[in-house]
Amino acid sequence: MSSYEQLATNAVAQIEGAVDLDTLEALRPALLGKKAPVSLAKKDLGSLEPDQRKDAGQAINAARQTIESAFTTRHAELASAARAVALEAERLDLTEFQADPDAGHLHLITQSRDRLEDVFIGMGYTVAEGPEVETAWYNFEALNIPEWHPARGSFDTIFVNLGEPEEVMLRSHTSPVQIRTMETQEPPIYIIAPGRTFRTDTADATHLPAFNQIEGLVIDKGITMGDLAGTIDEFVRTFFGAEVKTRLRPSYFPFTEPSAEFDISLPDGSWLELGGCGMVHPNVLRNCGIDPEIWQGFAFGFGIDRLAVMRYRLDDIRELVNNDVRFLRQF
């Protein structure tokens, strides 16, 4: 072993003996600095015979490279070990932070309503809204329910102490929005009208005096009962799933003619009544200044609360208005 190789071997031994980065860095001047043996040996080259200089020079360079390489390797080893120690000290149990999310929650009705709106927007509808307190004209008369009509009683209306008795009321359905829309917009009309509605139903597990409905109205040329059935079918398949079927049964609403209830199929093969629908009654169109000989349309409506109750199998509809965070934060 040449003296230069010996020099490198000694240096590498020192480097590998360094236990941490500080110790290693402290060795650098002694092993690779100006006063290091390899540096001094290079300086001394001139004192050698010319024929020895080349070999010696190469040997010195090789020794230096060996030392530098050992330095780099050891540095990487020690840095990695130091990082491991430092990171270990930072260890966190992430499960400690799983609980108690900071984000709030949209109300179940809002979530349901948004989903419904989005389906109908995709089908080419816009969303119309109206006041919750209405006059008899919008809630009844314009909808072909004259003052003496037996159907009025079935709406279980909550009246408001304004105007003549029974002239102003909390709307008992979202249908007044149909009238308001037809009064102010030219056909074609494709709207849905979600919103709060009111009836004199004492609150219990399945009833609330204030609840939510969504209503659809289409007025266009050549609209048929087949369009109504097809639209309900398309909506139901989009909202509930492609396997869900619909059927229409004749029914009666003063503001539609023909009128029907629509049912959706349940997995067990039975049918569930979802809402009411029908072709807009010519009298309703006339009441809004629309010529029923030119324009035809359909309307449909159903309860949003009931959908939420069905979807999440709520056993008490009052949870929707109790505002209990133990309920609200579930959705």
Added chain:
Amino acid sequence: MKVLLSWLQEFAPDIAGDPVELGETLSGLGLAVEEMTITGQGLDGIVLAKVLDLSPHPDADKIQLVQVDAGSGEALQVCCGAFNMSVGDLIPFATIGTVMPNGMEIAQRKMRGEMSNGMCCSASEIGLGQDHDGIMLLTGQTDSQPGAPIIEALGITEDVLWDLEVNANRPDAMSVSGVARDLAAKLGVPFTFPEFSYTSSGLAVTDEATIEIVDPTLCGRFLARTIHDVEIGTSPRWIQQRLIALGMRPINSVVDISNYVMLELGQPNHTYDLGSVPGGHIRVRRASEGENITTLDGVERTLLPGDGVIANRDDLTIGLAGVMGGLDSEISDTTTSVLLELAWWDPPSISRTIKRLNLPSEAGTRYRRGADWGDNMPRALDRFCQLISESGAAVAGGTIDASGTTPDRTPLPVRIAKVNGVLGTDLDAQTMSDHLRSIGFKVEAASGAENLTVTIPTWRWDTETETDIAEEVGRMFGFDNIERTVPRSEIIGHLTDYQKARRSVRAALVGAGCDEIQPMPFLGPGDLANAGMPEDGVTLTNPLVQEESILRTSLLPGHLKAIAYNQSHRSGPVRFFEIGHIFMAPTDNPLLPDEREYLAVSASDSEAPVAVQLLGLLDGTLALPNVQLRPSVPNGMHPTRSADVVIAGKIRGYVGEVDPDVCKAFNIDGRVAWLELDLEAVLNGPHGNRKYSPVSKYPSSDIDLAFEVPDSITAANIAGAMRKGGGKQLASVELFDTYRGSGVADGARSLAFRLRFQATDRTMTDDEIGELRAGCITAAQKQKGVKLR
């Protein structure tokens, strides 16, 4: 409306098949089946028994010992909880081993030490009526001997009972025969009315009665007959059973026949004690103002001119037309001669009276929907006379048939194309005509004509127009046979900007940890006062409960109730938000309240700054123009920790903290931060107008300045002043510290701001920045009492 299969078959004998499928067919006709029951089933083991003896249970008060003969001729002891029997009564008795209709098996058992060998049954326990209070008493209703199966003893056969939901436009389906007509048409089987015949006595009704229709718009038709030798007793059991099955209680032989005819043919009718109608003279007219009548329920009622009345010869009211008879002319146990009325009343008139007096009845329900004014009227009269003459009564000959105004039934032209156009079908004239004729519409269809000529039957008062005819065609064709299509809107479906902004407000608040609540908009008396607000909410006429009798004028009470509710369940602290309508006294429209969509945010156990930060969040979300807080004392708010929210110069709501006294009034512990905005005004006003300014590529410099500021001057004021002083190179002003205490004068605080200077076109020099700094200080100190620290 309930119907029995056996009764339907009296009009259409070929109606048959699986009861569930028949029910589906009825539902498909618009007569939704609410409930189906197979009657006369599950009565095996139930026999006729005779009560031999009754004695108290030695060890129990609520049951007694009954000895019955259940056929063996020997006394059998049972313990029974009912006390309505007498010795000698015939009763239904469940023998040991009987499985009751509800699934319970009767076994021999001891009750408080006494043997019980069976069970005495109530009507409801064996499905023969609704009465469950006492044991069903059968004395006089059967000739069978004890031990006879109850099915034989009562002549019960298996039957199907459907409870149908009949809509207001189907007066015809308020009768067994009407349902039979519809069902037979759908099934394609014949439907006919049986002949209802009787033999009249030697008398003539025209000698005994006169009907005078004073107001023809009230009464379209009035038929009358007189009947003598009437004996008021119990009606035959088959009549009673059918009435019970259809939900009516048997009363006596005359009332039962009256009800039977109404249920069967849909024609309400009324019987007067002929003796109490002087001369048999009846006048039909509208009531005069202030007229009174005592109806047969004993209540004296004040009438209005629209009400229809039946008056006697002396013009005294003896009945409320179509609604309820008068007490004085009512038949009694001693009545032997009656005047039978079968009338057609104007539906709106009857409807108004029923509604005003709140007097719904089976008859009224049929009249207000429009009873049949055609041949069904004399038919019903015949049926009544047939049934009553079977019990020995003598019907006077002839009929009085007085006419008023009945609905116009001129044949109606119906466009085939329009019917197809409404339904979305392609039916030809023949098919349409067949469908309509199957339910009694008369149709003339000239070959090749574009129109049908349709005569609407008299049992369909509600059916008037071409569209009504289209509905009938669709109903008989089947809605589910119509090809389904989807119209494609030319409109691009979208949310309005308002609706989109509202969704982003919700999303932002949810992101800030707020849970959305939806309290009902009702308040009770005192709620507004407790919330420090005037009690000027619009009130409800018919609230369900007083706690829900006022419409909210603010979202605050609802939130405070919700916070208190959650605190009482040890949940919280909570952060809530709500977007909902509030209702203030009418302004522009005198009829409707000033109704607006509001947004509220509340945070329990939180102070005012939380609400201000949430306002900042909304400001950022909506890009509101120039949001300023103007100190104020809104109702219900903390007097020194609240401000009006001013957006683009208009007050749009308020922010801060709820008055501690208000919190206390709602039983809330701790503070509540509150923000309420007129969301409708905010979103309909300017917002979302974001302007690009280039991002500077040059370095910025920060300078901190602290001022002593009197409490009367807001931080926003100082920041605003400095913004002006700093010009466009002042990139941001941020308040980073507030301090009160030594070194700062009383009534003032130290406000420390960090100012960032940056130009978009160059690196600013120290001199430049120094100049701007000085400008900011000068601007801030222009406010009285502000001093640089």
